[in-house]
Amino acid sequence: MKEFILIFRHENATGKVSPEQMQQWMQMQKEWVDGIAAQNKFIGGTGLLFDNAKVVHHDKTVSNGPFGEIKETLGGYVMVRAESAEEAAEFAKGTPILMGEGNTVEVRAILVH
Amino acid sequence: MQSQDLIPSLFRTEYSKIVAVLSSYFGLDQMEMAEDIASETFLQATENWPYKGIPENPAAWLYTVAKNKAKNQLHRNHLFQEKISPELKHSEVNAASFEIDLSPKNISDSQLQMLFAISHPILSEKAQISLALQILCGFSIDEIADGLLSTKEAVSKNLQRAREKLRSERVKLVFPDAIDLPGRLNVVLRTLYLLFNEGYYSESHKDLIRKDLCIEAMNLAYLLLKNKSTNTQDTNALMSLMCFQASRLDARLSANGELILYPDQNEELWDTALIEKGFYYLQQASQWKTASKYYLEASIAYWHTIKNDTPEKWESIVKLYDLLLQIEDNEIAAMNRIFALSKAKGKTVALAELQSKSFKKNLFYYLLLSDLLLEKDKKAEALEKAMDYAKNDKERQFLEVKMNALTTS
Numbered sequence: 001m002k003e004f005i006l007i008f009r010h011e012n013a014t015g016k017v018s019p020e021q022m023q024q025w026m027q028m029q030k031e032w033v034d035g036i037a038a039q040n041k042f043i044g045g046t047g048l049l050f051d052n053a054k055v056v057h058h059d060k061t062v063s064n065g066p067f068g069e070i071k072e073t074l075g076g077y078v079m080v081r082a083e084s085a086e087e088a089a090e091f092a093k094g095t096p097i098l099m100g101e102g103n104t105v106e107v108r109a110i111l112v113h
Numbered sequence: 114m115q116s117q118d119l120i121p122s123l124f125r126t127e128y129s130k131i132v133a134v135l136s137s138y139f140g141l142d143q144m145e146m147a148e149d150i151a152s153e154t155f156l157q158a159t160e161n162w163p164y165k166g167i168p169e170n171p172a173a174w175l176y177t178v179a180k181n182k183a184k185n186q187l188h189r190n191h192l193f194q195e196k197i198s199p200e201l202k203h204s205e206v207n208a209a210s211f212e213i214d215l216s217p218k219n220i221s222d223s224q225l226q227m228l229f230a231i232s233h234p235i236l237s238e239k240a241q242i243s244l245a246l247q248i249l250c251g252f253s254i255d256e257i258a259d260g261l262l263s264t265k266e267a268v269s270k271n272l273q274r275a276r277e278k279l280r281s282e283r284v285k286l287v288f289p290d291a292i293d294l295p296g297r298l299n300v301v302l303r304t305l306y307l308l309f310n311e312g313y314y315s316e317s318h319k320d321l322i323r324k325d326l327c328i329e330a331m332n333l334a335y336l337l338l339k340n341k342s343t344n345t346q347d348t349n350a351l352m353s354l355m356c357f358q359a360s361r362l363d364a365r366l367s368a369n370g371e372l373i374l375y376p377d378q379n380e381e382l383w384d385t386a387l388i389e390k391g392f393y394y395l396q397q398a399s400q401w402k403t404a405s406k407y408y409l410e411a412s413i414a415y416w417h418t419i420k421n422d423t424p425e426k427w428e429s430i431v432k433l434y435d436l437l438l439q440i441e442d443n444e445i446a447a448m449n450r451i452f453a454l455s456k457a458k459g460k461t462v463a464l465a466e467l468q469s470k471s472f473k474k475n476l477f478y479y480l481l482l483s484d485l486l487l488e489k490d491k492k493a494e495a496l497e498k499a500m501d502y503a504k505n506d507k508e509r510q511f512l513e514v515k516m517n518a519l520t521t522s
Contacts, residue, residue: 020120033164047159052185
Protein backbone atom coordinates (compact mmCIF):
# COMPACT_ATOMS: atom_id res chain seq x y z
CA MET A 1 0.00 0.00 0.00
CA LYS A 2 1.34 3.39 -1.00
CA GLU A 3 0.47 6.86 0.17
CA PHE A 4 -0.79 9.59 -2.12
CA ILE A 5 -1.66 13.23 -1.75
CA LEU A 6 -4.63 14.59 -3.66
CA ILE A 7 -4.18 18.33 -4.19
CA PHE A 8 -7.25 20.44 -4.97
CA ARG A 9 -6.76 23.31 -7.35
CA HIS A 10 -9.53 25.87 -7.83
CA GLU A 11 -10.04 28.36 -10.55
CA ASN A 12 -11.49 31.70 -9.43
CA ALA A 13 -12.16 30.69 -5.87
CA THR A 14 -13.54 34.12 -5.01
CA GLY A 15 -17.17 35.25 -4.94
CA LYS A 16 -19.92 35.04 -2.39
CA VAL A 17 -21.13 31.61 -1.38
CA SER A 18 -24.62 31.16 0.05
CA PRO A 19 -25.17 29.06 3.19
CA GLU A 20 -27.06 26.55 1.02
CA GLN A 21 -24.09 26.23 -1.32
CA MET A 22 -21.75 25.86 1.67
CA GLN A 23 -23.98 23.12 3.00
CA GLN A 24 -24.08 21.27 -0.30
CA TRP A 25 -20.32 21.40 -0.76
CA MET A 26 -19.61 20.40 2.83
CA GLN A 27 -22.00 17.49 2.80
CA MET A 28 -20.70 16.06 -0.47
CA GLN A 29 -17.08 16.46 0.51
CA LYS A 30 -17.80 14.83 3.87
CA GLU A 31 -19.53 11.88 2.24
CA TRP A 32 -16.58 11.49 -0.09
CA VAL A 33 -14.07 11.56 2.77
CA ASP A 34 -16.21 9.20 4.87
CA GLY A 35 -16.35 6.76 1.94
CA ILE A 36 -12.56 6.59 1.76
CA ALA A 37 -12.27 6.39 5.55
CA ALA A 38 -14.70 3.47 5.58
CA GLN A 39 -12.11 1.50 3.59
CA ASN A 40 -9.49 2.58 6.11
CA LYS A 41 -7.66 4.44 3.36
CA PHE A 42 -8.04 8.02 4.58
CA ILE A 43 -4.94 9.43 6.25
CA GLY A 44 -5.86 13.08 6.70
CA GLY A 45 -6.53 16.35 4.99
CA THR A 46 -7.89 19.84 5.24
CA GLY A 47 -9.28 22.76 3.32
CA LEU A 48 -7.23 25.92 3.02
CA LEU A 49 -8.42 29.50 3.48
CA PHE A 50 -6.93 32.78 2.39
CA ASP A 51 -6.87 34.37 5.87
CA ASN A 52 -3.40 35.68 6.53
CA ALA A 53 -2.05 34.03 3.38
CA LYS A 54 1.53 34.99 2.55
CA VAL A 55 3.91 34.34 -0.30
CA VAL A 56 7.63 34.34 0.45
CA HIS A 57 9.69 35.23 -2.60
CA HIS A 58 13.17 34.27 -3.81
CA ASP A 59 14.65 37.44 -2.31
CA LYS A 60 12.98 36.59 1.03
CA THR A 61 10.46 39.36 0.72
CA VAL A 62 7.04 38.45 2.03
CA SER A 63 3.85 39.54 0.34
CA ASN A 64 0.22 39.02 1.09
CA GLY A 65 -1.43 36.63 -1.24
CA PRO A 66 -1.50 34.90 -3.57
CA PHE A 67 -4.06 37.38 -4.84
CA GLY A 68 -4.68 38.43 -8.38
CA GLU A 69 -1.47 37.26 -9.96
CA ILE A 70 -2.53 33.65 -10.50
CA LYS A 71 -5.62 32.04 -11.93
CA GLU A 72 -5.42 28.84 -9.98
CA THR A 73 -5.26 28.52 -6.22
CA LEU A 74 -4.68 25.71 -3.78
CA GLY A 75 -7.95 24.90 -2.04
CA GLY A 76 -6.94 21.97 0.14
CA TYR A 77 -5.63 18.45 0.09
CA VAL A 78 -6.26 14.97 1.41
CA MET A 79 -3.84 12.11 1.90
CA VAL A 80 -4.97 8.56 1.13
CA ARG A 81 -3.64 5.04 1.06
CA ALA A 82 -3.95 3.22 -2.28
CA GLU A 83 -2.44 0.29 -4.15
CA SER A 84 -1.61 2.45 -7.15
CA ALA A 85 -1.80 5.93 -8.58
CA GLU A 86 -4.76 4.68 -10.64
CA GLU A 87 -6.69 3.74 -7.50
CA ALA A 88 -5.83 7.12 -5.95
CA ALA A 89 -7.08 8.81 -9.13
CA GLU A 90 -10.31 6.81 -8.85
CA PHE A 91 -10.75 8.24 -5.35
CA ALA A 92 -10.12 11.74 -6.68
CA LYS A 93 -13.00 11.42 -9.15
CA GLY A 94 -15.47 11.41 -6.26
CA THR A 95 -14.79 14.85 -4.82
CA PRO A 96 -17.35 17.64 -5.47
CA ILE A 97 -14.42 19.95 -6.16
CA LEU A 98 -14.45 18.59 -9.70
CA MET A 99 -17.99 19.91 -10.19
CA GLY A 100 -16.42 23.34 -10.63
CA GLU A 101 -15.35 23.76 -14.23
CA GLY A 102 -11.63 24.42 -14.41
CA ASN A 103 -10.97 22.83 -11.03
CA THR A 104 -8.50 19.94 -10.91
CA VAL A 105 -7.20 17.38 -8.48
CA GLU A 106 -3.54 16.55 -8.75
CA VAL A 107 -2.56 13.04 -7.58
CA ARG A 108 1.02 12.59 -6.35
CA ALA A 109 2.72 9.73 -4.59
CA ILE A 110 4.24 10.61 -1.23
CA LEU A 111 7.83 9.41 -1.02
CA VAL A 112 8.29 7.13 1.92
CA HIS A 113 11.90 6.12 1.40
CA MET B 114 -31.03 19.61 14.05
CA GLN B 115 -31.25 18.02 10.62
CA SER B 116 -27.73 17.60 9.32
CA GLN B 117 -28.80 18.44 5.76
CA ASP B 118 -29.58 22.00 6.72
CA LEU B 119 -26.98 22.41 9.44
CA ILE B 120 -25.09 25.29 7.82
CA PRO B 121 -28.15 27.28 6.66
CA SER B 122 -29.79 27.01 10.08
CA LEU B 123 -26.59 27.86 11.91
CA PHE B 124 -26.17 30.76 9.55
CA ARG B 125 -29.65 32.06 10.38
CA THR B 126 -29.08 31.94 14.12
CA GLU B 127 -25.34 32.48 14.62
CA TYR B 128 -24.16 34.77 11.82
CA SER B 129 -26.06 37.77 13.15
CA LYS B 130 -24.96 37.10 16.72
CA ILE B 131 -21.30 37.06 15.71
CA VAL B 132 -21.74 40.25 13.68
CA ALA B 133 -23.53 42.03 16.54
CA VAL B 134 -20.94 41.10 19.17
CA LEU B 135 -17.91 41.87 16.98
CA SER B 136 -19.43 45.18 15.88
CA SER B 137 -19.81 46.13 19.53
CA TYR B 138 -16.03 45.77 19.86
CA PHE B 139 -15.00 47.24 16.50
CA GLY B 140 -17.59 50.03 16.38
CA LEU B 141 -20.59 50.28 14.08
CA ASP B 142 -18.46 52.05 11.44
CA GLN B 143 -16.39 48.85 11.17
CA MET B 144 -19.41 46.60 10.76
CA GLU B 145 -18.21 45.29 7.37
CA MET B 146 -15.12 43.91 9.10
CA ALA B 147 -17.34 42.07 11.57
CA GLU B 148 -19.40 40.70 8.68
CA ASP B 149 -16.29 39.54 6.82
CA ILE B 150 -15.07 37.70 9.89
CA ALA B 151 -18.44 36.05 10.39
CA SER B 152 -18.49 34.94 6.72
CA GLU B 153 -14.93 33.60 6.92
CA THR B 154 -15.86 31.71 10.06
CA PHE B 155 -18.57 29.84 8.18
CA LEU B 156 -16.25 29.23 5.27
CA GLN B 157 -13.72 27.76 7.68
CA ALA B 158 -16.35 25.40 9.04
CA THR B 159 -17.08 24.08 5.57
CA GLU B 160 -13.35 23.59 4.95
CA ASN B 161 -12.78 21.83 8.26
CA TRP B 162 -15.83 19.77 9.13
CA PRO B 163 -15.72 17.39 6.13
CA TYR B 164 -12.33 16.13 7.33
CA LYS B 165 -12.48 16.52 11.11
CA GLY B 166 -16.16 15.69 11.53
CA ILE B 167 -18.95 17.99 12.67
CA PRO B 168 -18.17 19.24 16.20
CA GLU B 169 -20.45 18.28 19.05
CA ASN B 170 -21.38 21.90 19.65
CA PRO B 171 -21.17 23.60 16.25
CA ALA B 172 -22.15 27.05 17.57
CA ALA B 173 -19.38 26.98 20.20
CA TRP B 174 -16.91 25.95 17.48
CA LEU B 175 -17.98 28.93 15.37
CA TYR B 176 -17.61 31.29 18.34
CA THR B 177 -14.06 30.09 19.08
CA VAL B 178 -13.01 30.53 15.46
CA ALA B 179 -14.69 33.95 15.21
CA LYS B 180 -13.00 35.10 18.43
CA ASN B 181 -9.56 34.10 17.15
CA LYS B 182 -10.13 35.71 13.80
CA ALA B 183 -11.30 38.90 15.50
CA LYS B 184 -8.26 38.99 17.77
CA ASN B 185 -5.93 38.53 14.82
CA GLN B 186 -7.74 41.21 12.92
CA LEU B 187 -7.42 43.62 15.82
CA HIS B 188 -3.68 43.04 16.03
CA ARG B 189 -3.23 43.48 12.32
CA ASN B 190 -5.15 46.70 11.96
CA HIS B 191 -3.80 48.38 15.05
CA LEU B 192 -7.45 48.88 15.75
CA PHE B 193 -6.86 47.65 19.23
CA GLN B 194 -4.65 50.58 20.15
CA GLU B 195 -6.90 53.15 18.56
CA LYS B 196 -10.33 51.88 19.41
CA ILE B 197 -10.50 49.27 22.07
CA SER B 198 -7.60 50.22 24.35
CA PRO B 199 -8.78 53.74 25.22
CA GLU B 200 -12.05 52.31 26.44
CA LEU B 201 -10.30 49.69 28.48
CA LYS B 202 -7.43 51.81 29.74
CA HIS B 203 -8.44 51.57 33.37
CA SER B 204 -8.47 47.83 33.31
CA GLU B 205 -5.40 45.68 33.04
CA VAL B 206 -6.25 44.36 29.63
CA ASN B 207 -3.87 44.24 26.71
CA ALA B 208 -4.24 42.89 23.22
CA ALA B 209 -2.72 39.53 24.06
CA SER B 210 -5.06 38.66 26.90
CA PHE B 211 -8.00 40.54 25.45
CA GLU B 212 -11.08 38.32 25.25
CA ILE B 213 -14.15 38.71 23.12
CA ASP B 214 -17.22 37.93 25.16
CA LEU B 215 -19.62 35.61 23.33
CA SER B 216 -21.67 34.69 26.36
CA PRO B 217 -25.47 34.52 25.90
CA LYS B 218 -25.87 37.73 27.92
CA ASN B 219 -23.39 39.69 25.84
CA ILE B 220 -24.85 38.28 22.63
CA SER B 221 -28.35 39.46 23.45
CA ASP B 222 -27.07 42.83 24.73
CA SER B 223 -25.16 43.35 21.50
CA GLN B 224 -28.12 42.31 19.39
CA LEU B 225 -30.34 44.75 21.27
CA GLN B 226 -27.87 47.59 20.71
CA MET B 227 -27.78 46.65 17.05
CA LEU B 228 -31.58 46.65 16.91
CA PHE B 229 -31.66 50.17 18.35
CA ALA B 230 -28.93 51.35 15.98
CA ILE B 231 -30.64 50.13 12.82
CA SER B 232 -34.05 51.33 13.99
CA HIS B 233 -32.59 54.79 14.21
CA PRO B 234 -35.04 57.61 13.42
CA ILE B 235 -32.63 59.05 10.80
CA LEU B 236 -33.35 56.02 8.58
CA SER B 237 -36.43 55.45 6.46
CA GLU B 238 -38.80 52.65 7.47
CA LYS B 239 -37.86 50.62 4.42
CA ALA B 240 -34.17 50.99 5.27
CA GLN B 241 -34.79 49.93 8.87
CA ILE B 242 -36.61 46.78 7.77
CA SER B 243 -34.00 45.87 5.18
CA LEU B 244 -31.16 46.39 7.64
CA ALA B 245 -32.93 44.34 10.30
CA LEU B 246 -33.36 41.49 7.84
CA GLN B 247 -29.79 41.63 6.66
CA ILE B 248 -27.90 42.27 9.87
CA LEU B 249 -30.10 40.75 12.55
CA CYS B 250 -31.80 37.96 10.64
CA GLY B 251 -28.97 36.88 8.32
CA PHE B 252 -31.08 37.20 5.14
CA SER B 253 -29.33 37.42 1.78
CA ILE B 254 -30.08 40.29 -0.59
CA ASP B 255 -32.09 37.87 -2.75
CA GLU B 256 -34.22 36.79 0.18
CA ILE B 257 -34.84 40.39 1.24
CA ALA B 258 -35.87 41.29 -2.31
CA ASP B 259 -38.24 38.31 -2.36
CA GLY B 260 -39.70 39.13 1.02
CA LEU B 261 -40.20 42.84 0.34
CA LEU B 262 -41.30 42.32 -3.27
CA SER B 263 -38.46 44.45 -4.52
CA THR B 264 -35.54 43.93 -6.87
CA LYS B 265 -32.07 42.86 -5.86
CA GLU B 266 -30.62 46.10 -7.22
CA ALA B 267 -33.08 48.29 -5.30
CA VAL B 268 -32.53 46.42 -2.04
CA SER B 269 -28.79 46.57 -2.42
CA LYS B 270 -28.81 50.29 -3.18
CA ASN B 271 -31.15 50.95 -0.28
CA LEU B 272 -28.94 49.00 2.12
CA GLN B 273 -25.80 50.71 0.94
CA ARG B 274 -27.34 54.14 1.42
CA ALA B 275 -28.59 53.20 4.89
CA ARG B 276 -25.16 51.96 5.93
CA GLU B 277 -23.54 55.16 4.68
CA LYS B 278 -26.05 57.17 6.66
CA LEU B 279 -25.30 55.24 9.86
CA ARG B 280 -21.62 56.01 9.32
CA SER B 281 -21.97 59.68 8.39
CA GLU B 282 -24.33 60.33 11.29
CA ARG B 283 -21.92 58.50 13.60
CA VAL B 284 -24.58 56.25 15.05
CA LYS B 285 -23.13 54.31 17.97
CA LEU B 286 -23.87 50.85 19.25
CA VAL B 287 -25.21 51.80 22.64
CA PHE B 288 -28.32 51.16 24.64
CA PRO B 289 -30.35 54.42 24.70
CA ASP B 290 -30.32 56.24 28.02
CA ALA B 291 -33.40 56.36 30.22
CA ILE B 292 -34.68 59.67 28.80
CA ASP B 293 -34.45 58.59 25.16
CA LEU B 294 -35.52 55.00 25.70
CA PRO B 295 -39.33 55.32 25.37
CA GLY B 296 -39.10 57.24 22.10
CA ARG B 297 -36.42 54.98 20.64
CA LEU B 298 -38.27 51.85 21.74
CA ASN B 299 -41.35 53.13 19.90
CA VAL B 300 -39.38 53.27 16.67
CA VAL B 301 -37.97 49.78 17.27
CA LEU B 302 -41.46 48.38 17.88
CA ARG B 303 -42.79 50.04 14.76
CA THR B 304 -39.95 48.50 12.75
CA LEU B 305 -40.85 45.05 14.08
CA TYR B 306 -44.54 45.69 13.44
CA LEU B 307 -43.79 46.65 9.82
CA LEU B 308 -41.45 43.70 9.41
CA PHE B 309 -44.17 41.38 10.60
CA ASN B 310 -46.78 42.97 8.34
CA GLU B 311 -44.45 42.72 5.35
CA GLY B 312 -44.53 39.00 5.93
CA TYR B 313 -48.18 38.73 6.87
CA TYR B 314 -49.63 40.78 4.03
CA SER B 315 -46.88 40.16 1.49
CA GLU B 316 -47.98 38.94 -1.91
CA SER B 317 -44.68 37.17 -2.36
CA HIS B 318 -45.26 33.77 -3.91
CA LYS B 319 -42.62 32.26 -1.69
CA ASP B 320 -44.56 30.97 1.25
CA LEU B 321 -41.47 30.24 3.30
CA ILE B 322 -40.08 33.74 2.99
CA ARG B 323 -43.34 35.30 4.12
CA LYS B 324 -43.45 33.06 7.16
CA ASP B 325 -39.80 33.73 7.94
CA LEU B 326 -40.39 37.48 8.05
CA CYS B 327 -43.10 36.96 10.66
CA ILE B 328 -40.98 34.58 12.70
CA GLU B 329 -37.96 36.90 12.62
CA ALA B 330 -40.06 39.84 13.80
CA MET B 331 -41.24 37.69 16.70
CA ASN B 332 -37.70 36.59 17.53
CA LEU B 333 -36.58 40.20 17.73
CA ALA B 334 -39.56 41.10 19.90
CA TYR B 335 -38.54 38.24 22.16
CA LEU B 336 -35.11 39.83 22.50
CA LEU B 337 -36.81 42.99 23.80
CA LEU B 338 -38.94 41.00 26.23
CA LYS B 339 -35.86 39.37 27.75
CA ASN B 340 -34.44 42.74 28.75
CA LYS B 341 -36.01 44.36 31.77
CA SER B 342 -36.01 47.92 30.49
CA THR B 343 -37.56 47.01 27.13
CA ASN B 344 -40.09 44.57 28.55
CA THR B 345 -42.92 47.12 28.44
CA GLN B 346 -46.65 46.95 27.88
CA ASP B 347 -46.19 47.84 24.24
CA THR B 348 -43.60 45.12 23.71
CA ASN B 349 -45.81 42.48 25.33
CA ALA B 350 -48.85 43.73 23.44
CA LEU B 351 -47.01 43.71 20.11
CA MET B 352 -45.78 40.19 20.77
CA SER B 353 -49.30 39.13 21.65
CA LEU B 354 -50.66 40.72 18.46
CA MET B 355 -48.04 38.96 16.36
CA CYS B 356 -48.75 35.58 17.98
CA PHE B 357 -52.51 35.91 17.33
CA GLN B 358 -52.00 37.01 13.73
CA ALA B 359 -49.34 34.38 13.05
CA SER B 360 -51.65 31.68 14.40
CA ARG B 361 -53.77 32.20 11.25
CA LEU B 362 -50.88 32.19 8.76
CA ASP B 363 -51.66 28.70 7.49
CA ALA B 364 -55.41 29.29 7.35
CA ARG B 365 -55.47 32.52 5.39
CA LEU B 366 -54.13 31.16 2.12
CA SER B 367 -55.55 28.29 0.09
CA ALA B 368 -53.37 25.56 -1.40
CA ASN B 369 -53.32 27.63 -4.61
CA GLY B 370 -52.15 30.70 -2.75
CA GLU B 371 -55.53 32.47 -2.83
CA LEU B 372 -56.46 34.71 0.06
CA ILE B 373 -59.10 33.32 2.41
CA LEU B 374 -60.86 35.96 4.46
CA TYR B 375 -61.42 35.49 8.15
CA PRO B 376 -65.08 34.33 8.08
CA ASP B 377 -64.22 31.59 5.56
CA GLN B 378 -61.13 30.24 7.29
CA ASN B 379 -60.90 26.69 8.54
CA GLU B 380 -60.20 27.21 12.21
CA GLU B 381 -58.68 23.78 12.50
CA LEU B 382 -55.71 25.25 10.69
CA TRP B 383 -55.26 27.90 13.38
CA ASP B 384 -52.15 27.30 15.46
CA THR B 385 -53.43 26.84 19.01
CA ALA B 386 -49.96 26.95 20.58
CA LEU B 387 -49.47 30.44 19.15
CA ILE B 388 -52.93 31.50 20.29
CA GLU B 389 -52.04 30.40 23.83
CA LYS B 390 -48.77 32.31 23.63
CA GLY B 391 -50.60 35.38 22.40
CA PHE B 392 -52.97 35.12 25.31
CA TYR B 393 -50.06 34.86 27.75
CA TYR B 394 -48.43 38.04 26.42
CA LEU B 395 -51.79 39.83 26.38
CA GLN B 396 -52.17 39.02 30.07
CA GLN B 397 -48.65 40.29 30.70
CA ALA B 398 -49.52 43.52 28.87
CA SER B 399 -52.68 43.97 30.90
CA GLN B 400 -50.60 44.48 34.06
CA TRP B 401 -50.15 48.07 32.92
CA LYS B 402 -53.33 50.00 33.44
CA THR B 403 -53.32 52.00 30.23
CA ALA B 404 -54.48 50.91 26.80
CA SER B 405 -51.94 51.60 24.06
CA LYS B 406 -52.41 51.12 20.33
CA TYR B 407 -50.69 47.73 20.32
CA TYR B 408 -52.67 46.63 23.35
CA LEU B 409 -55.96 47.48 21.65
CA GLU B 410 -54.90 45.78 18.44
CA ALA B 411 -53.83 42.67 20.36
CA SER B 412 -57.16 42.65 22.19
CA ILE B 413 -59.04 42.86 18.88
CA ALA B 414 -56.89 40.04 17.54
CA TYR B 415 -57.67 38.03 20.66
CA TRP B 416 -61.42 38.25 20.03
CA HIS B 417 -60.81 37.01 16.50
CA THR B 418 -59.32 33.80 17.85
CA ILE B 419 -62.81 32.92 19.12
CA LYS B 420 -64.57 31.60 16.06
CA ASN B 421 -68.12 31.55 17.47
CA ASP B 422 -70.07 34.69 16.64
CA THR B 423 -71.59 36.00 19.84
CA PRO B 424 -73.00 39.51 20.29
CA GLU B 425 -70.49 39.93 23.12
CA LYS B 426 -67.58 39.21 20.79
CA TRP B 427 -68.53 41.76 18.15
CA GLU B 428 -69.66 44.42 20.63
CA SER B 429 -66.30 44.14 22.38
CA ILE B 430 -64.50 44.45 19.06
CA VAL B 431 -66.51 47.58 18.16
CA LYS B 432 -65.62 49.13 21.51
CA LEU B 433 -61.94 48.33 21.06
CA TYR B 434 -61.98 49.89 17.59
CA ASP B 435 -63.63 52.98 19.08
CA LEU B 436 -60.73 53.32 21.53
CA LEU B 437 -58.18 52.60 18.84
CA LEU B 438 -59.61 55.28 16.55
CA GLN B 439 -59.29 57.80 19.39
CA ILE B 440 -55.56 57.12 19.43
CA GLU B 441 -54.97 57.15 15.71
CA ASP B 442 -56.95 58.05 12.65
CA ASN B 443 -56.79 54.98 10.45
CA GLU B 444 -59.19 54.26 7.58
CA ILE B 445 -58.60 50.50 7.55
CA ALA B 446 -59.36 50.31 11.27
CA ALA B 447 -62.44 52.50 10.76
CA MET B 448 -63.74 50.18 8.04
CA ASN B 449 -62.95 47.12 10.14
CA ARG B 450 -64.97 48.75 12.89
CA ILE B 451 -67.93 49.05 10.57
CA PHE B 452 -67.64 45.37 9.64
CA ALA B 453 -67.67 44.52 13.36
CA LEU B 454 -70.63 46.85 13.83
CA SER B 455 -72.57 44.96 11.16
CA LYS B 456 -72.00 41.77 13.15
CA ALA B 457 -73.03 43.40 16.42
CA LYS B 458 -75.92 45.65 15.35
CA GLY B 459 -76.86 44.45 11.89
CA LYS B 460 -76.09 45.47 8.34
CA THR B 461 -78.51 48.40 8.14
CA VAL B 462 -76.89 50.22 11.06
CA ALA B 463 -73.43 49.54 9.65
CA LEU B 464 -74.40 50.64 6.13
CA ALA B 465 -75.73 53.96 7.43
CA GLU B 466 -72.45 54.45 9.29
CA LEU B 467 -70.37 53.63 6.22
CA GLN B 468 -72.30 56.03 4.03
CA SER B 469 -72.18 58.82 6.59
CA LYS B 470 -68.37 58.90 6.43
CA SER B 471 -66.21 60.01 3.52
CA PHE B 472 -63.90 57.06 3.08
CA LYS B 473 -61.34 56.89 0.34
CA LYS B 474 -62.77 54.58 -2.31
CA ASN B 475 -60.72 51.44 -2.69
CA LEU B 476 -61.11 47.69 -3.08
CA PHE B 477 -61.73 47.16 0.60
CA TYR B 478 -64.37 49.90 0.70
CA TYR B 479 -66.43 48.37 -2.11
CA LEU B 480 -66.00 44.90 -0.71
CA LEU B 481 -67.40 46.08 2.60
CA LEU B 482 -70.17 48.01 0.84
CA SER B 483 -71.13 44.91 -1.15
CA ASP B 484 -71.25 42.92 2.05
CA LEU B 485 -73.53 45.44 3.78
CA LEU B 486 -75.95 45.97 0.91
CA LEU B 487 -78.94 43.65 0.90
CA GLU B 488 -80.14 43.59 -2.72
CA LYS B 489 -78.35 41.24 -5.06
CA ASP B 490 -77.82 43.62 -8.00
CA LYS B 491 -76.57 46.39 -5.75
CA LYS B 492 -74.15 43.93 -4.16
CA ALA B 493 -72.92 42.94 -7.64
CA GLU B 494 -72.58 46.58 -8.65
CA ALA B 495 -70.33 47.25 -5.65
CA LEU B 496 -68.22 44.19 -6.44
CA GLU B 497 -67.76 45.42 -9.99
CA LYS B 498 -66.55 48.77 -8.69
CA ALA B 499 -64.15 46.88 -6.39
CA MET B 500 -62.75 45.20 -9.51
CA ASP B 501 -61.55 48.59 -10.76
CA TYR B 502 -59.22 48.76 -7.77
CA ALA B 503 -57.79 45.23 -8.00
CA LYS B 504 -54.04 45.51 -8.29
CA ASN B 505 -53.12 41.97 -9.31
CA ASP B 506 -54.43 38.63 -10.56
CA LYS B 507 -54.81 37.33 -7.05
CA GLU B 508 -57.18 40.12 -6.10
CA ARG B 509 -59.11 39.86 -9.39
CA GLN B 510 -59.47 36.12 -8.91
CA PHE B 511 -60.68 36.67 -5.36
CA LEU B 512 -63.37 39.10 -6.55
CA GLU B 513 -64.44 36.80 -9.39
CA VAL B 514 -65.03 33.98 -6.93
CA LYS B 515 -67.18 36.34 -4.84
CA MET B 516 -69.09 37.46 -7.90
CA ASN B 517 -69.78 33.88 -9.01
CA ALA B 518 -70.98 32.95 -5.55
CA LEU B 519 -73.35 35.93 -5.62
CA THR B 520 -74.85 35.28 -9.06
CA THR B 521 -75.38 31.57 -8.45
CA SER B 522 -76.90 32.03 -5.00
